[in-house]
Amino acid sequence: MEVVMPDGSVRAFPRGTPLSAIAEAADPALARRAIAALLDGVEKDIYWPLEGGGRIEFITPESPRALEIYRHTTSHLLANAVKDLFPEVKIGIGPATEEGFFYDFERREPFTPEDLERIEARMRAIKERDLPIRRIEQPKEEALAYFRRLGDNLKVELVSEKGGPVVSCYRQGEFMDFCTGPHLPSTGRIGAFKLLSLAGAYWKGSEENQQLQRIYGTAFPTDARLQEHLRLLEEAKKRDHRKLGPALDLFSVEETAGPGLIFWHPNGTIVRQVMEDFWKEEHRRRGYQMVTTPHIARDELWRMSGHFEYYRENMYTFEIEESGYVIKPMNCPGHSLIYKSRLRSYRELPIRYAELGTVYRYERSGVLHGMMRVRGFTQDDAHIYCTREQILDEIKGVLDLVITFLKTFGYDRYEVDLSVRDATHPERYAGNADGWKMAEDALVQALQSRGLSYTRREGEAVFYGPKIDVRMFDAIGRPWQGPTVQFDFNLPQRLGIQYIAPDGSQTPVVMVHRAIYGSLERFVGGLVEHYAGSFPVWLAPVQAVVMPITDRTRDYAREVQRILRQAGLRCDLDERSEKIGAKIRDAQLKKVPFMLIAGDREAQARTVSVRSRREGDLGPMGLLAIRDRMVQMNAGRVPGP
């Protein structure tokens, strides 16, 4: 048979030659390192006997696809160790994930952290034994009989559902698992790994099903890469907004008041207001009109909008004088009422209503998370009511706005998703096919016109319309949910939102719902982590601290503060009787961008010694020079340090 080698040459091998032998023939050094192969692009185990020839490539520990194989094999190692130590345990599934791997187990007693240590030790022992890992293809019935004999009901369920007439399993020593592979050729080839945590997880991801115990871990080909990953986890921990936020006195969550409710402290409120000012400025400039709508409304409104039907579980309701009321979970019905408060002509469109609207939603206690997932939050919401002809320009306008914001906040990397409906199930969606097509075309055209590449996500649209979602990546490469643009075919229909067309007819509007920050809480939480608490000058709660060195220069320092404050800068004065080193240390810990040191020399020369939080001592600068520089950074919303 003929084999196309990795270098492109074609060579002949006898049928049944193992891929490892082909690697050997290609390059003995490669053969030693190859952990698996690609046959015409399909992953195969390295010992797999090749029957029909084809194009061969080899996967080495450095290959991007290698990681998944290492992790998947390590998850089997985990299950193997658990079975050894706890024979009564039933095994579920154990895939590789973005960050590592997990395996789900059914066991009456909970695993303890001590169990985890024992399991990890056993895993290492099995790795040491260097057991061969072999793929076994057998009739489905045989595999079923095997798992039945072990009482592994979950596996029996999986094999019955997923397996064809012949199913593949992987065996290492006494342990065998139902799996498509590929895997490392032996347990000794497994790299560095670590078990990380314990969690509950529903069988097949459904709340209806029993809950299993999930053990999480991570694995890498080398210890260096594992250590690097663990270091990154530490780094993420240091940036955690739930830690930094209270430490920098930005916000707190108060048990007395209840979970999921954010108290914005003065420092946090500065960040928030600066963001709000920027937002209002940009929106007014682009023809948005600010509106304000009430926090509560009769349930009548929410019945009309459909929320009472579809969103009730998330709404807080109460009664006043025997009428039912709802605390608003969304702003759109309110905006639509303003639109409907009188007849609208096509001449008025597009109408763009914007509101920093605070909404409250009931979220199950287990999902709450710092500022990221809360029960009360402020959306930077806007609704665009326009004609079909105006759609494209409107979407383009929104995308321009989105890009402006991403840049300003230093999110240089982002990805765009376009979520469209599952066209095979039109009954699940509001609006007609024509509307969906038109909306989708407009979204695609707008994205193209702005040179934005995107991933199309079939069936990911909400029931009321297609949407664009932006995912932004922070300074250490983690994704955050960003701006979103959504069409809404439901509300205009339900609320009868129309305009008078040139021919005098009543025509339904097209409604677009969009948010840039999403929620101020979530966005600020993300920013804290993105900047690790070191906000750029324009956002920093305190932009500079003036530090007199001795009491002799106290009055001068006060003057410096006054000058900066008069220029609109947020400037503190540290006149404690501490040494300069201590003042610097404290300002540094508060992540203040500039420290302005005022000693005798500076007072004499009408300068300050400038110290940057990031670059350290920058030497003396004239008062007006530092003032103007900071004013420029502030007004220019310079995203950097």
Place this chain on the structure above:
RNA sequence: GCCGACGUAGCUCAGUGGUAGAGCAACUGAUUCGUAAUCAGUAGGUCGCCGGUUCAACCCCGGCCGUCGGCUCCA
């Protein structure tokens, strides 16, 4: 909501049934000092809350609240 872990001073953490501790922060005083911690003193706790066991509970048991890691669901 579910599974598991955790909850001691503002923060970080000691404290295995017998009178609650340290460092930092805070406050007071001294010190007037040149780029990440000056020194001394003082104060600060219903050990998350409620109940139970016990002569005695921060410690053991139960319930609740909250936080964290996940699952499930979302800005």
